Amino acid sequence: MLWTRVTPTSDAVPGSGRGPSVTVGYEVAEDAVFKRVVRRGSATTGPAHDHTVKVDATGLRAGRTYFYRFTFDGHRSPVGRTKTAPTGSVSQLRFGVVSCSNYQAGHFAAYQHLAERGDLDAVVHLGDYLYEYGPGEYGAFRAHQPAREVTTLAEYRMRHGQYKTDPQLQQLHAAYPWIITWDDHETANDAWSGGAENHTEGAEGTWVSRRAAALRAYHEWMPIRFGAGDTIYRRLRFGSLASLSMLDLRSYRAKQGTPGSLTGPDQMAFLRESLLDSDVQWKLVGNPVMFSPLLVPPLPLAVGTALASLTGQSPDGVVLNNDQWDGYSADRRALISLLADNGVRDTVFLTGDIHTSWAFEVPVDAGTYPLSRTVATELVVPSVTSDNIDDLTRTPPRTSSVAVETALMGLNRHLKWAELDSHGYAVLDVRPAEVRMSWYFLADRQRADSPAALAKSVVVPAGTQSIR
Amino acid sequence: MRRRSFLRAAAGAVVLSAAPGVAFGAVRPGRRVYVVVLDGLRPDEVGPSLTPHLVALQGEGTYFPRARSLPVMETIPNHVMMMTGVRPDRTGVPANSVYDRLQGAVRTMDRASDLRFPSVLERLPALGSRTGTVLSKEYLYGVFGTRASYRWEPAPVLPVTGHAPDVFTSQALRAMVDSADPDLVFVNFGDCDRVGHSDVTGSVARSVAVRSADAQLGSFVTHLRETGRWERSVLVVLADHSMDWSLPTALISLQPVLDADPVLRGNVVIAQNGGADLLYWTGSEADRPLAVARMRSVVEAVEGVLSVHEPAWLRLGPEAGDLVAYCRAGWRFSDPKPWSNPIPGNHGHPATSPIPFLIAGGDPVVRKGVVSSAAASTIDVAPTVGALFGLPSPHGDYDGTVRREAIT
Numbered sequence: 001m002l003w004t005r006v007t008p009t010s011d012a013v014p015g016s017g018r019g020p021s022v023t024v025g026y027e028v029a030e031d032a033v034f035k036r037v038v039r040r041g042s043a044t045t046g047p048a049h050d051h052t053v054k055v056d057a058t059g060l061r062a063g064r065t066y067f068y069r070f071t072f073d074g075h076r077s078p079v080g081r082t083k084t085a086p087t088g089s090v091s092q093l094r095f096g097v098v099s100c101s102n103y104q105a106g107h108f109a110a111y112q113h114l115a116e117r118g119d120l121d122a123v124v125h126l127g128d129y130l131y132e133y134g135p136g137e138y139g140a141f142r143a144h145q146p147a148r149e150v151t152t153l154a155e156y157r158m159r160h161g162q163y164k165t166d167p168q169l170q171q172l173h174a175a176y177p178w179i180i181t182w183d184d185h186e187t188a189n190d191a192w193s194g195g196a197e198n199h200t201e202g203a204e205g206t207w208v209s210r211r212a213a214a215l216r217a218y219h220e221w222m223p224i225r226f227g228a229g230d231t232i233y234r235r236l237r238f239g240s241l242a243s244l245s246m247l248d249l250r251s252y253r254a255k256q257g258t259p260g261s262l263t264g265p266d267q268m269a270f271l272r273e274s275l276l277d278s279d280v281q282w283k284l285v286g287n288p289v290m291f292s293p294l295l296v297p298p299l300p301l302a303v304g305t306a307l308a309s310l311t312g313q314s315p316d317g318v319v320l321n322n323d324q325w326d327g328y329s330a331d332r333r334a335l336i337s338l339l340a341d342n343g344v345r346d347t348v349f350l351t352g353d354i355h356t357s358w359a360f361e362v363p364v365d366a367g368t369y370p371l372s373r374t375v376a377t378e379l380v381v382p383s384v385t386s387d388n389i390d391d392l393t394r395t396p397p398r399t400s401s402v403a404v405e406t407a408l409m410g411l412n413r414h415l416k417w418a419e420l421d422s423h424g425y426a427v428l429d430v431r432p433a434e435v436r437m438s439w440y441f442l443a444d445r446q447r448a449d450s451p452a453a454l455a456k457s458v459v460v461p462a463g464t465q466s467i468r
Numbered sequence: 469m470r471r472r473s474f475l476r477a478a479a480g481a482v483v484l485s486a487a488p489g490v491a492f493g494a495v496r497p498g499r500r501v502y503v504v505v506l507d508g509l510r511p512d513e514v515g516p517s518l519t520p521h522l523v524a525l526q527g528e529g530t531y532f533p534r535a536r537s538l539p540v541m542e543t544i545p546n547h548v549m550m551m552t553g554v555r556p557d558r559t560g561v562p563a564n565s566v567y568d569r570l571q572g573a574v575r576t577m578d579r580a581s582d583l584r585f586p587s588v589l590e591r592l593p594a595l596g597s598r599t600g601t602v603l604s605k606e607y608l609y610g611v612f613g614t615r616a617s618y619r620w621e622p623a624p625v626l627p628v629t630g631h632a633p634d635v636f637t638s639q640a641l642r643a644m645v646d647s648a649d650p651d652l653v654f655v656n657f658g659d660c661d662r663v664g665h666s667d668v669t670g671s672v673a674r675s676v677a678v679r680s681a682d683a684q685l686g687s688f689v690t691h692l693r694e695t696g697r698w699e700r701s702v703l704v705v706l707a708d709h710s711m712d713w714s715l716p717t718a719l720i721s722l723q724p725v726l727d728a729d730p731v732l733r734g735n736v737v738i739a740q741n742g743g744a745d746l747l748y749w750t751g752s753e754a755d756r757p758l759a760v761a762r763m764r765s766v767v768e769a770v771e772g773v774l775s776v777h778e779p780a781w782l783r784l785g786p787e788a789g790d791l792v793a794y795c796r797a798g799w800r801f802s803d804p805k806p807w808s809n810p811i812p813g814n815h816g817h818p819a820t821s822p823i824p825f826l827i828a829g830g831d832p833v834v835r836k837g838v839v840s841s842a843a844a845s846t847i848d849v850a851p852t853v854g855a856l857f858g859l860p861s862p863h864g865d866y867d868g869t870v871r872r873e874a875i876t
Binding site: 090240278281346364373431432434461462466 | 710
């Protein structure tokens with residue numbers, strides 16, 4: 001899926017509804033200088049699509065790198081690079097994994113580091129690609145446009161347009177294909193099927209119309225195959241080595257704190273089918289919110305309050321983190337049973353949302369772990385920029401959080417590692433022998449040129465559902 | 469009548485027998501293949517702490533982390549599949565325990581006549597190679613009968629478990645290699661499984677048994693190196709099934725449920741296989757279709773039952789009866805009585821299908837340090853062994869696949 005936006009006239013800015021309908025040409029080539037062009041064509045756009053252009057470049061060969069560019073009115077766009085998914089026997093895949101990229105909280109240096117390494121097959125973004133808040137409402141390092149919380153189609157378009165002007169974000173889009181899903185902030189904080197925590201019915205319009213506006217802008221502005229009536233949850237295959245099931249855990253969920261489903265019945269059936277697929281080794285699940293059960297110990301109030309703001313829990317320490325799978329335990333139990341009953345191996349949840357870094361073994365019974373079996377692993381990536389514990393407690397990194405991490409691991413024996421302070425990205429290596437997740441942390445989220453360094457690597461050996 | 473000849477080896481502690489006309493002691497050149505079954509080993513037990521020798525062998529071979537046991541995930545059918553390369557609807561051996569309609573009794577499939585399909589154990593000797601079996605369990609010794617050129621009768625056999633401890637199996641294996649040197653040896657180490665059955669989840673005893681089985685494997689590799697055989701050896705190391713543990717509160721007894729039904733009462737016999745129950749309609753032939761449908765609906769409603777299948781759907785033959793019921797993970801069947809199956813460790817159900825599977829060795833034909841995403845299974849052993857010896861496929865071909873990922 002190739003994406004760009006064209007500005008045919010100076011007034012045709014995002015969300016304006018102005019400007020003519022135009023036709024944009026595109027070329028796909030096997031080389032960066034377009035000597036071997038394999039596809040050529042054109043696409044029409046206009047104000048009805050906010051002048052965004054999406055081309056589904058079909059007929060390409062599997063497992064190959066391609067280069068593409070757009071042409072309009074004698075101008076050529078910068079060259080983008082993409083890669084098709086491999087088929088058959090695959091020996092290695094490498095993904096960059098990110099989530100929670102709040103423009104107002106810092107620079108997207110993580111994106112630049114992933115772009116510059118140049119060795120990824122794709123970028124997996126697990127949601128909260130952008131945030132709905134107005135300036136200063138959630139981070140004040142740089143200001144959101146438009147200067148208010150976005151609720152209408154024009155405003156969501158403008159916000160998407162602003163994010164797409166970030167040079168580091170542009171760089172990462174141009175470097176690899178992206179595999180994306182949304183979490184809540186693409187619409188509004190703590191969204192569920194009928195509303196959101198950060199939505200005031202009436203004053204901010206109806207949830208139905210707000211959500212439709214957010215989804216339409218998302219559809220226009222994101223490089224995703226998503227036609228009318230399509231679901232955003234979907235499955236990608238990488239030969240016999242891996243599948244990646246991207247979930248939508250906002251559109252079908254019951255309201256937080258009420259009994260009901262997180263996935264909805266159709267998506268649950270889809271996920272069961274993904275996990276029972278006997279033709280594929282690694283069943284990767286692009287999972288916007290944390291799957292593993294998590295008990296939070298009593299913590300110093302300042303830290304507890306900060307953690308609660310990320311997990312939706314009481315600062316005094318409670319069992320339930322009800323915006324995550326913890327709040328929908330029937331769905332989680334059904335999946336854990338499915339994995340155990342059928343002897344399913346090599347399921348790995350790749351998770352975002354919580355702004356912090358975690359590595360879990362998913363036990364059949366957390367109460368009897370480690371004596372009972374594990375059925376999967378879960379690897380959680382930190383935010384690109386969004387606040388985490390040191391930001392929220394306004395303490396230096398690696399001070400107040402260290403004791404919290406230790407306490408969490410003591411109470412949750414299936415939690416193998418946690419780091420609550422750092423921002424950055426992860427790189428996931430998938431091979432028949434193992435999955436390796438490497439977390440890279442930024443020195444300073446507010447520096448565009450922040451260095452990043454490898455902070456932690458964990459290995460999930462094939463067939464073990466364990467973290468080493 | 470020509471008789472098998474006998475040899476006392478290892479200071480008289482091991483007695484081996486040879487097929488008529490086959491001598492002991494002949495040292496011959498050529499490739500050796502050793503199929504080593506670590507009975508009941510779970511793939512998640514494979515790691516540097518519990519199975520250091522198996523992990524070391526991974527570096528000298530090709531490992532298949534997606535490998536599976538096939539229905540019914542029991543010892544006898546999977547050993548039979550390993551040596552024949554075909555599914556139970558062709559071998560005639562679908563489970564450890566079946567209801568024998570002629571005999572009118574539930575019995576173990578431990579007779580040589582139960583196995584109807586030619587195995588590599590007798591097909592290789594027909595081409596001039598020699599084969600040997602070192603099987604720790606009496607019923608395996610029984611079902612393979614005199615097919616191999618050389619065989620060891622398990623001894624001493626423990627009462628209750630019906631198997632020889634690994635230390636004796638290991639001694640017999642070395643004696644077999646030293647005194648007969650067969651081209652193919654099929655060996656089963658039973659401790660891991662036997663301890664697993666009586667054990668509770670992941671206890672120290674199970675860990676000790678796994679470590680001990682791994683140590684036997686290590687000592688066998690050392691023996692092959694020390695006797696100069698390693699450079700022409702191929703080892704296929706795998707399990708026949710894995711193991712799942714249940715508490716007495718998670719026990720399914722179908723017989724009383726079936727007998728509570730007015731139509732089914734007294735007309736259904738169950739062959740209990742731990743994690744799988746085979747159900748046989750014994751009433752009139754005319755009533756069978758309706759009765760089987762009724763059995764299915766009754767059984768599907770029982771808590772702990774995962775699924776109910778027609779045997780043909782699982783590639784099981786008529787020996788498997790009319791329906792096969794699987795339990796869920798953490799459960800077990802106990803039939804005909806709730807006290808019939810007191811053991812916590814069981815297999816036979818899908819939760820116990822993941823197995824370790826490794827092809828290693830010093831023979832240059834083996835690909836070293838490879839991990840493959842291919843879906844290997846127990847049924848692939850015979851075709852792979854056959855390919856290593858240039859043995860033609862059997863009549864009707866194999867159901868399994870040559871694991872070419874592991875060989876050059």
